[in-house]
Amino acid sequence: MENIFQVYEGDKPYIFVSYSHKDTRRVQSLIHGLQERGYRVWFDQGIHGGEEWPDYIARHLNTCAVFLPVFTKNYMVSKNCMREIHYALKTERNILPIYMENVKLVDALDMQLSHIHALRYAPLQDTEHFWNSISKVAMLKNCTGDAVIPPPIPRKPFPVWAGIGAVLLILFAVLLLKRQPDKPEPETAAAAAFEQTEATE
Numbered sequence: 001m002e003n004i005f006q007v008y009e010g011d012k013p014y015i016f017v018s019y020s021h022k023d024t025r026r027v028q029s030l031i032h033g034l035q036e037r038g039y040r041v042w043f044d045q046g047i048h049g050g051e052e053w054p055d056y057i058a059r060h061l062n063t064c065a066v067f068l069p070v071f072t073k074n075y076m077v078s079k080n081c082m083r084e085i086h087y088a089l090k091t092e093r094n095i096l097p098i099y100m101e102n103v104k105l106v107d108a109l110d111m112q113l114s115h116i117h118a119l120r121y122a123p124l125q126d127t128e129h130f131w132n133s134i135s136k137v138a139m140l141k142n143c144t145g146d147a148v149i150p151p152p153i154p155r156k157p158f159p160v161w162a163g164i165g166a167v168l169l170i171l172f173a174v175l176l177l178k179r180q181p182d183k184p185e186p187e188t189a190a191a192a193a194f195e196q197t198e199a200t201e
Contacts, residue, residue, distance in 0.1 A: 005031055007042045013065035013142040014040035016093075018084045020074035026100060027070055029123040033131065038144040057084060066139050067093040070121075072101045085109070094139040 005028070008014045015034065019027045021044075034041050042060050057080075061067065067088040075081045088095055089112050097118035105113065121130050134140065 007045065008040040012040060014042050015066045015068050015143050016060055016064035017041055017043040017068050018081060019070040020072060020078045020081055022074040023072050026123060030070065030121055040143050061087055062091060064093060065143055067095045069097055071097060071099045071103050073103055076103050096137060096139065
């Protein structure tokens, strides 16, 4: 995750977001939306490795109020993600599955989650219905309060070459207008009569 996202590290109820790191960019909008609405969120930023990683994940899984797995094809084939969700089931965490893609759960996992209400999240579509549903989930109520509100997700900067091209196009148009000869003003009837009188004198 980019540095604009801050994980919650405290003793109050929080959401553990479980996701495949291959889906990091797509999951950003979900995490940002949760934090923007005041939810305390923890997620693995991928900065820990080695032997301490299982303890690091287990410690946060054991203390989270809600385990929120983001189901995608990448999630289903990730060994780490599978370990996380099985551990959440073993320790009887509150689980709120989020489907970001249409995926088929293995039979054992499907059976264990069959009684749990899930939500569908499509970041490129209208998400108003999703966030309305999130606000009504009772298990999430305790996970709001003093969460860090993140800044807006930075958008890609406008290409410099495009701005330079627009300025050059405007200058070229101005030069063309200046180079056009001035049209003579139409001669009025009075002026023509005056010139004719002068010629006959």
